[in-house]
Amino acid sequence: MFTSRHLFSKFKMLNKKFERLKCSSQIISILEKPNINDVTEVKGWVKNLRIQKELIFADVSDGSCNKKLQVVIPKNLSTDTLSYGSSIYVTGQLSKSPRGQLELVADTLKVIGRCVVAEGYPFNPRTTHTSDYIRQYLHLRSRTNYMSAILRIRNAVTMLIYDFFHSRNFINIHTPILTSNDCEGAGEVFKVQPDCETTVKAMMKEGRDNDAVYFGSKTFLTVSGQLHLEAICRGMGNVYTLGPTFRAENSRSRLHLSEFYMLEAELAFCDKLEQLQIVVEKLLKHIFTKIRDTNEADLYLIDKENNKLPSWIDKSFIIITYEEAKNLLNKKDLTVTKEGINKEQELALIEYCGGVPVFVVEWPKEMKSFYMRECQDDNTKVDAFDLLTPITGEVVGGSLREDNYNKLKAKLPSEQLNWYVELRKFGNIPTGGFGLGLERLLQVLCKISNIKDTIPFPRWPHNCNM
Amino acid sequence: MFTSRHLFSKFKMLNKKFERLKCSSQIISILEKPNINDVTEVKGWVKNLRIQKELIFADVSDGSCNKKLQVVIPKNLSTDTLSYGSSIYVTGQLSKSPRGQLELVADTLKVIGRCVVAEGYPFNPRTTHTSDYIRQYLHLRSRTNYMSAILRIRNAVTMLIYDFFHSRNFINIHTPILTSNDCEGAGEVFKVQPDCETTVKAMMKEGRDNDAVYFGSKTFLTVSGQLHLEAICRGMGNVYTLGPTFRAENSRSRLHLSEFYMLEAELAFCDKLEQLQIVVEKLLKHIFTKIRDTNEADLYLIDKENNKLPSWIDKSFIIITYEEAKNLLNKKDLTVTKEGINKEQELALIEYCGGVPVFVVEWPKEMKSFYMRECQDDNTKVDAFDLLTPITGEVVGGSLREDNYNKLKAKLPSEQLNWYVELRKFGNIPTGGFGLGLERLLQVLCKISNIKDTIPFPRWPHNCNM
Numbered sequence: 034m035f036t037s038r039h040l041f042s043k044f045k046m047l048n049k050k051f052e053r054l055k056c057s058s059q060i061i062s063i064l065e066k067p068n069i070n071d072v073t074e075v076k077g078w079v080k081n082l083r084i085q086k087e088l089i090f091a092d093v094s095d096g097s098c099n100k101k102l103q104v105v106i107p108k109n110l111s112t113d114t115l116s117y118g119s120s121i122y123v124t125g126q127l128s129k130s131p132r133g134q135l136e137l138v139a140d141t142l143k144v145i146g147r148c149v150v151a152e153g154y155p156f157n158p159r160t161t162h163t164s165d166y167i168r169q170y171l172h173l174r175s176r177t178n179y180m181s182a183i184l185r186i187r188n189a190v191t192m193l194i195y196d197f198f199h200s201r202n203f204i205n206i207h208t209p210i211l212t213s214n215d216c217e218g219a220g221e222v223f224k225v226q227p228d229c230e231t232t233v234k235a236m237m238k239e240g241r242d243n244d245a246v247y248f249g250s251k252t253f254l255t256v257s258g259q260l261h262l263e264a265i266c267r268g269m270g271n272v273y274t275l276g277p278t279f280r281a282e283n284s285r286s287r288l289h290l291s292e293f294y295m296l297e298a299e300l301a302f303c304d305k306l307e308q309l310q311i312v313v314e315k316l317l318k319h320i321f322t323k324i325r326d327t328n329e330a331d332l333y334l335i336d337k338e339n340n341k342l343p344s345w346i347d348k349s350f351i352i353i354t355y356e357e358a359k360n361l362l363n364k365k366d367l368t369v370t371k372e373g374i375n376k377e378q379e380l381a382l383i384e385y386c387g388g389v390p391v392f393v394v395e396w397p398k399e400m401k402s403f404y405m406r407e408c409q410d411d412n413t414k415v416d417a418f419d420l421l422t423p424i425t426g427e428v429v430g431g432s433l434r435e436d437n438y439n440k441l442k443a444k445l446p447s448e449q450l451n452w453y454v455e456l457r458k459f460g461n462i463p464t465g466g467f468g469l470g471l472e473r474l475l476q477v478l479c480k481i482s483n484i485k486d487t488i489p490f491p492r493w494p495h496n497c498n499m
Numbered sequence: 500m501f502t503s504r505h506l507f508s509k510f511k512m513l514n515k516k517f518e519r520l521k522c523s524s525q526i527i528s529i530l531e532k533p534n535i536n537d538v539t540e541v542k543g544w545v546k547n548l549r550i551q552k553e554l555i556f557a558d559v560s561d562g563s564c565n566k567k568l569q570v571v572i573p574k575n576l577s578t579d580t581l582s583y584g585s586s587i588y589v590t591g592q593l594s595k596s597p598r599g600q601l602e603l604v605a606d607t608l609k610v611i612g613r614c615v616v617a618e619g620y621p622f623n624p625r626t627t628h629t630s631d632y633i634r635q636y637l638h639l640r641s642r643t644n645y646m647s648a649i650l651r652i653r654n655a656v657t658m659l660i661y662d663f664f665h666s667r668n669f670i671n672i673h674t675p676i677l678t679s680n681d682c683e684g685a686g687e688v689f690k691v692q693p694d695c696e697t698t699v700k701a702m703m704k705e706g707r708d709n710d711a712v713y714f715g716s717k718t719f720l721t722v723s724g725q726l727h728l729e730a731i732c733r734g735m736g737n738v739y740t741l742g743p744t745f746r747a748e749n750s751r752s753r754l755h756l757s758e759f760y761m762l763e764a765e766l767a768f769c770d771k772l773e774q775l776q777i778v779v780e781k782l783l784k785h786i787f788t789k790i791r792d793t794n795e796a797d798l799y800l801i802d803k804e805n806n807k808l809p810s811w812i813d814k815s816f817i818i819i820t821y822e823e824a825k826n827l828l829n830k831k832d833l834t835v836t837k838e839g840i841n842k843e844q845e846l847a848l849i850e851y852c853g854g855v856p857v858f859v860v861e862w863p864k865e866m867k868s869f870y871m872r873e874c875q876d877d878n879t880k881v882d883a884f885d886l887l888t889p890i891t892g893e894v895v896g897g898s899l900r901e902d903n904y905n906k907l908k909a910k911l912p913s914e915q916l917n918w919y920v921e922l923r924k925f926g927n928i929p930t931g932g933f934g935l936g937l938e939r940l941l942q943v944l945c946k947i948s949n950i951k952d953t954i955p956f957p958r959w960p961h962n963c964n965m
Binding site: 062076145204207213228236264277459463490 | 527611637639643673678701727745757928956964
C-alpha cells in the first residue's frame with residue numbers, strides 16, 4: 034500500500050499559475066479601486082457601441098455590477114463580429130478620458146462569442162422592451178439590464194436576510210421540501226411520485242395506494258416549513274429558514290406563483306405578538322436601508338422614480354385590529370365579507386394610513402389556522418398579524434402558536450400531526466413565528482407590479498418552461 | 500381619506516419595552532462576555548441535574564451553543580417538575596464557583612414545561628443512545644446533544660459557503676425546483692401534479708396528458724440547477740446556488756437521500772479545469788479550517804477522535820487521470836468494470852493516497868453527461884473531475900461545458916433542451932462548474948457514517964415522516 038503522497042511522482046498537483054483566478058479582473062473590482070495606468074484585462078459583454086472616425090467606444094459589463102466599463106478600441110483592432118451583445122476579451126491600460134471618466138484603452142481585442150440580432154437574438158439596444166416581452170425569453174433575459182438589476186438585488190436581499198439572523202444567533206434550518214403533511218389549510222398542494230414505472234412496480238406492496246408506494250405515505254411539496262421549525266425551535270431555540278414553497282392554485286394574478294420563496298422564523302420563549310412584530314419591523318427597515326447603500330444604481334435602473342427611501346422608514350409601523358380595519362373599510366363603502374379583507378381593501382387600508390405599513394392584529398379564530406393561540410382576553414380571536422404594505426398588500430403573516438397540549442390536541446385537523454402535538458408534551462416552551470414572501474418583498478422594494486419578474490425562473494399555471 | 504398617521508389616535512404602535520428583545524439572555528452571549536455580579540435571566544432546557552444537600556446544580560442549554568450554563572438552585576426554589584428535559588425560566592446573579600467556573604445563582608425559578616420520561620420521552624440522561632435509536636424520533640431529536648451539535652455545524656457550514664462566494668462577487672441564484680427537464684441523465688426523477696381532483700378537472704384541455712394538465716408539460720423535481728445556472732452565467736458572470744435536489748432511486752445506502760442539498764457554482768470565462776479545481780480545493784480547506792474556530796466543541800461532541808485538522812489541510816490535493824486510477828486499482832485486484840469505479844474502489848484509492856483528497860480527471864466520454872467538453876488532445880475523453888475524499892468517496896463533481904453550438908446540438912438528448920443550446924448562439928462564453936453534496940461534506944467534516952444524520956429531516960425510500 035502507498036502511504037505517502039510523494040510516491041506519486043507522476044500525479045499532478047494544481048499548477049500555481051491558476052492561483053491567479055481571483056476575479057481580479059471583474060469590473061466591480063476595477064471600478065472600486067481604479068489604478069490609472071494599470072495594465073489589465075476584462076472579459077464581458079458589449080452593452081452599447083458608439084463608432085467614431087478613429088475609435089470605437091464600447092460599454093462593457095460582466096454582470097458583477099450595474100455599472101459598465103468604457104473600453105476605447107482603436108479601429109484597427111476591430112472586427113466584423115464586434116457588436117451589441119457579443120462577448121469580448123480585452124487587454125489594455127486603465128486611463129482617464131478627457132472628461133475624467135475611467136476607461137480601458139484596448140491593446141488587444143478578441144470577440145469570444147458573436148451576437149447577431151438577425152439570427153434571432155430578441156433584444157435590441159435601441160428598443161425599450163416591456164417586461165412582458167422580456168419574460169418570453171426566460172433563458173436569455175438575465176442579459177437585459179432590467180432583469181440583471183433585479184437578480185443582483187435579489188442576491189443582495191438574500192444575503193441581508195442571512196446576515197440579519199446569523200448575527201442574532203438564529204440557527205438556519207433546511208426544513209424539508211417533501212412532506213407527508215397536507216393539512217395546514219394553507220392552500221392547495223402538489224403531490225409527488227417517482228416518474229419511473231419500473232421503480233414503482235419494484236417497490237409496490239400489496240394493498241398500498243399507488244401514491245404511497247415510494248415513501249410509504251402520500252407525499253406532497255411543502256407549503257410552509259413552520260411546523261418543522263417549531264420542532265427544532267423546541268430543541269435549539271431561535272431558528273429560521275429561507276427556501277422554496279409551493280401552491281397548486283389555478284391563479285395567474287400578478288401576486289401569485291406556483292413556486293416561491295419564504296423566509297420563516299420561529300422565536301423561542303415568545304409569548305407576546307409584539308416580540309415578533311419588533312423583529313419584522315427591524316428586518317424590513319434594515320433591508321430597505323441597506324439595499325440603498327449597495328444597489329442604488331440597480332434600483333434606479335428598474336424604476337427611475339424609486340430614488341429615495343420610503344417615507345415610512347423612520348416612522349413606526351401602524352397596528353390596528355381586524356375589527357377596526359373592517360369598520361374603517363365599511364365606512365368607506367368597501368364592505369368586508371365573511372371571506373375577509375380582499376386585495377383591493379388591503380391596498381385601500383394602506384392608502385388610508387399614508388402608505389405606512391400596517392399590522393392587522395386580533396383576527397377572528399375561524400379565519401386563521403388551527404395552530405394559532407387564542408388571545409388571552411377574547412377566545413374568539415387569535416394572536417396573529419398580517420403585515421400589509423403598498424403594491425402587494427400582505428407581505429408577512431405571523432402568530433403565537435398554541436402551546437397548550439390539550440387545546441391543540443382538540444383542534445388538530447389530522448392524526449398525522451400527532452408528532453406536532455407531542456412537541457408540547459416534553460419540556461415545552463411558548464413560541465411564535467412569521468413567514469415573509471421573498472418575491473413580494475422584492476416587489477415592494479423595487480416597485481415591480483408583476484411577481485414573475487422577481488424570481489429567476491417563474492412557475493405558474495401553464496408555465497414551467499426550461 | 501386619512502393622510503397622516505397621527506389621525507389614528509387609537510391605533511397602537513409597538514411598545515418600547517419590547518425593544519429589549521435582543522437575545523440578550525442567550526447563553527452564547529453570556530458565555531462570550533460574562534459580567535460577574537450581573538443580574539440576568541436565562542430560558543432554556545435542563546440537560547443535567549445534580550442534587551446535593553442544600554443545593555441543586557442544573558446544566559442549562561438554550562441551543563444557542565454547545566456549552567451549558569451551570570445554574571445553582573437553592574432547594575427551597577425547587578419544585579417536583581424540575582427534571583432532566585424540562586424547560587425553565589431562571590433569574591439570578593452571575594458569579595464564579597469556588598473552582599472558578601461561571602454559574603448563575605438563582606433568585607427565582609419557574610418550570611415552563613415539564614418533561615417526564617415515564618410519559619414517553621425517549622431520551623434519558625444516563626443512557627448513551629445510538630444514532631439509529633435517536634433517528635426514530637425525528638421530531639424530538641434536536642433535543643439531543645448529538646443532533647443539535649450536527650445542526651449547529653450545518654448552520655455554520657451553510658454560512659461559510661454563502662460568505663465564501665459572496666465575498667468573491669458570485670451572485671446567488673435560486674434555480675427552480677420544478678422543471679420540465681427530466682433528461683440530464685443524472686438519475687431517476689420525481690414527477691409533480693396538483694393533488695386536488697377539482698383543480699385538475701378545471702384545468703384539463705382536450706388531448707392533454709393528465710401529467711401535463713397544470714403546467715402544460717410534464718413537470719419534475721430538479722436533479723441539478725446546473726443548466727439554469729449556465730443560462731444566468733451567460734448574462735451575469737459567476738453564479739452559485741445552494742438548494743434542495745431530488746432523486747427517486749430505490750437506494751437505502753448510508754450515502755443516499757431522496758432529498759439532499761447541493762452547492763452548485765458556475766464560473767464565467769472558464770476554459771481550464773484547473774480553474775474549477777482551485778476554487779473547490781480552497782473552499783474545502785476554508786470550511787475545514789474555519790469550522791474548528793467556531794464549532795470545535797460541537798465536533799468534539801460528535802466524535803471525540805475528531806480533534807484536529809485533517810492531515811491534508813496543508814497539502815495539495817492529488818490529481819490522477821481515470822486511466823491511472825483504473826490501472827492502480829486493477830493492480831490491487833480491485834478490477835474496474837465498464838460501470839466505472841465503485842464506492843469500495845473510491846475509498847481504496849483514497850487510502851492509497853494517504854487519505855489526501857483526489858481529483859480523478861480525464862473521464863471516458865461515454866461515462867459522463869452530454870454537456871461536458873471533450874479534452875483538447877483526446878476526443879474520447881471529457882474535461883471533468885470527481886473529487887474523492889475519505890468516508891464518502893465522491894463529494895464534488897465538476898466539468899467544463901461544451902461551448903461549441905454545433906457539437907452540443909449534435910449531442911442533445913432532447914428537443915426540450917433547445918433553449919440550452921441557444922445559450923451558445925448569442926454572445927457565448929466558455930464556462931465550467933461543479934456540484935458539491937452538502938450532506939456528504941458534513942459526513943466527511945464530522946466523521947458521520949450515515950448521511951441521514953446530517954440533515955434535519957431525512958427522506959429516503961419508505962421514509963417521509965412528518
